[in-house]
Amino acid sequence: MVLHSKKATRRHVMALGAAVLTAPAIRSAHAQAKTLVIGGSVPLTGAAAETGLNVNNGYITAVSYINDVLGGVEIAGDKYKIDLKLFDDASDPARATTLIQRQIDEGTNFFLGSFGSNIVLPTAAITERAKKPMVQTGGGSDAIFTKGYKYIFGMFPRATRQFAATAAMFKSLQPLPQTYSVVWTNDAFSKTAAEGVRLSCDAAGFKRIEGYELPAKPTDVSSVLGSVRSTNPDLLVCVMHDQNSLLVARQMVASNTNVKLLFQGLGPQLASFREALGKHSDYLCCSTYWDENVPFKDKFFGDSKKFIEYYKTKFTRPIAYHVAGAAACIETYVLAMQAAKSTDPEKVRDALAKADYETFYSRIKFTPEGDGDELLMGGMIGQVQKGKLEIVFPAAAASAKPLYPQPTWDKKA
Amino acid sequence: MNLIAQTVADGLVLGGIYALAAVGFSLIFGVLHVINLSHGIIVLMGAYLALIFSETLHIDPLLTMPLVMASLFAVGYVYQRFLIQYAVDSSAFGSILLTFGVALMLHNIMIWVFSPDMKNITPTYAFTSIKLGPIVLDAVRVSCLVASLVLLSCLAGLLKFSPLGRVIRATAQQTLAARLCGVNVRHVYALTFAVSAAFAGAAGIVIGIILPFSPADEATWTLNAFVVVVLGGVGSPAGALIGGLLLGVVSTLTAQYIGPSFPNVTMFLLLVLLLLVRPQGLLGNAFAPSR
Incomplete structure (x- = not known):
């Protein structure tokens, strides 16, 4: 028992010594x-x-x-x-x-x-x-x-303010587009984004032909495209997640539904999206917040x-x-x-x-409500040109000029 | 008039694809009395396998069908024989829990292996269309519809005329009598599940060609299959076809004339109405009369 106690004492002394020696190092590491x-x-x-x-x-x-x-x-x-x-x-x-x-x-x-x-x-x-x-x-x-x-x-910027830059880009196109239709899916982001499209495009003086709401996960958009073919807007704006954007674009190509410009909020930014559409992805426009x-x-x-x-x-x-x-x-x-x-x-x-x-x-820089400042943090507009996403708006950040109007799908192939 | 014709044509094309996607689910439900909640994930396995085979072998995705169906036939047999059968033996709800658990696991494995990114199968004719007078049809969807109809006919023929089909029908109608006649019921159940998995895989190819897909889509295809089976009736390719076509036409007509965001509303309304009026589905249970 005594022997054990002695051993313990020596161990304790050694441990205490080690602790004293290493304490500054630990403190320093802690401070670092x-x-x-x-x-x-x-x-x-x-x-x-x-x-x-x-x-x-x-x-x-x-x-x-x-x-x-x-x-x-x-x-x-x-x-x-x-x-x-x-x-x-x-x-x-x-x-x-x-x-x-x-x-x-x-x-x-x-x-x-x-x-x-x-x-x-x-x-x-x-x-x-x-x-x-x-x-x-x-x-x-x-x-x-x-x-x-x-x-x-x-x-x-909040969704309804995100489209201001795009509407400004539309205004810069020659010949000036006159009409637009907007397609969105039934989810929080797309619905408010569509509201933003309507506010910005209406304020910019474009005439709205139709607004189409799709289910959150559409499997077929042929009825919408039938209506687009019959009403023939200059601009078709799709604000939805990339998977749905691809469905719309593919069915537009296959049904030869042509507009002068197809804008898809999310989709053409992704390499996989451009790859899936091949040459048909050329001329598609999208928002991008960084390049x-x-x-x-x-x-x-x-x-x-x-x-x-x-x-x-x-x-x-x-x-x-x-x-x-x-x-x-x-x-x-x-x-x-x-x-x-x-x-x-x-x-x-x-x-x-x-x-x-x-x-x-x-x-x-944030607004008092917390979203990004509309001018400083607002979007840039990208357009697929020869398979690559080029920035076409605003002019200060542009790597290429916007191409408009787009040729019909069969001429892109 | 043209608009109605175009809308109905689009609905029939979509419905044919829904039917193929649901027929495997219907067969398992009819023969094994198992609600296979992993059906959607098997459909997606077909899509991913078609993507891999078509890119590796540089062939048209529809030509990968024999390979995909054979692979999933084997997977389906093993899955039923060595997993689901034990759950069926242990409790009435065991198979529902098991297939739900397997779906969750495979969903995450798919994300791990293939990433959560959307994938796409793009055949050479992906962007061509067919014109029938004033009606414009997407060539990919039409080719998928043709593939669906051929496969559904093959399955109907298999069930009606082949020895395997006779054994499956006999087992579904009178399990005890089939067993007394020397039928290995467990083997027949596993074969039925294997055939269903093979057809789910074929549907996956078709879906992968017409729609972008990702692991997150599995629940959609299980749910669609469920609705089609309730509408059309259990156990037969004809029931799945009727249910699928009805669903497709109702979806496109609703989208055109009520609003593009309403197909789900009418789809489930129809489901509720049919459950109230004719709970066994339009064609009834294919195996019920002898019970």
Whole structure:
């Protein structure tokens, strides 16, 4: 018993000595790397998974660069590494709300958004109630930004304001188009986007021929195309998710339904979409919020090209603007915390509301309601030309001139 | 008049594809009394296999049909014999839970293997159309409809005239009598499931050609199959065809004359009405008279 006690004493002394010797090192390491937890959910499975994966990869790219390449970020004299806690919400709003509530209960103070207004809206209600900021690149519906929320910030203008740039591009076309029809699907994003199309195009003086609402998951659009053939608008605007856009485009080609310009909000940005349509994808127009050639400088990556370079070391998946938007969410958080000199959620929220930063994605400035500034963060217009997506509007960012009117489908083949 | 003709023609084309997608579900329901909630995922397996085979072998996607059907026949046999049968033996609802669980697992495996991105099968004739007077029909959809009708006829012939069809019908009508006559009922169940999986795979090819697809679509095809079977009746290709065509025509007529966002409303309204008026479906249960 005595012997045992002696051994224990020696061990204790040695342990105490080791602890005394290593304590400064531990303190120093602790000082070097405080942890900043940012939570959220993303749809890695389910209907929204394709773009959800892009959003997820954008978050990971930025955090990985900040932690591994820059060694963390300095906020109010302390070095922080970011701990990203993202969970798969399976494109299910109910599951997303459960995940976000659990993270709030566990003490997470900062949130990133999922993809899809139908998910962002209920999760935003939870973070707002808890007074925790959410910066997101996946929800553009007006409902997110018109409820008086103070803690929700979006990287796009709200849906009804997103189409102003496109209407301006339509006005620049020669010969000037006169009429348009709009097609949307029965979901939160598409419905508000269609409302935006109507507001912007009507304000720009274009005559609306028809508006068509499709089910959320259409399998056949022949009746709509029959009507388009008979009414023959100059412009056909489709605001829906990429899978549905492809269905519309394919059936338009097959049924030889021609318009002078086909604008598809989501779809032509994706290489897979252009590949599926082949030469028929030429002349299609779409919105895009970022391009590798945008001229912005960035405190972290330097510029867009360097961001892409780093992204390619992490992922083989083709890059899309949602990747860049998601990475910009992380950068915006860090810049706001540095401006606030604090990681207190209230102070960071106030700094976000006053944000006016340049990132490789765009200049970041939010409206008082939290969506992206219409002019600074509004969309650019891309057009597929010879299989490649070129920026055709605004002129300052343009890599090519818009081609109009498009030839008939049979002449494209 | 042209508009009505065009709308009905579009509905028939769409309905033929719905019918092929539902016939496997109908057969399993009729013979095994199993509601196969993994039906949609088997349909998508057919689409993915067709994509792989057509890209690897550089052949038209419709020509991959024998390969896809053979692969899914084998998968279906093993799935029923070594998994579903045990669930059926253990409890009445076991098979529903099992097939639901398998669908969830395969859904996630598909995302892991193929990514959640939409895929597309594009044959050389993907963008051509056929003109019949004033009616314009998408060549891809018409070719898919023809493939559907041929396959449904083959299945009807198989069930009516072949020894395997006779054994399947006998087992479905009087399981005990079939067993007393020396029929290996478990083997017949597995063969029925295998045939159904093969036809679901063939439907997957057709669907993959006309629509972009991703793993998230599986529930849609299970639900559609369910509606078609309730409308048309259980167990026969003819019932699936009637149900499918009815669904297709109602969908396009609704989209044209009520509004493009209303086909689901009329589809489920029709379903409720038929359940009230004729719960056994328009053609009834193909195997019921001898029960």
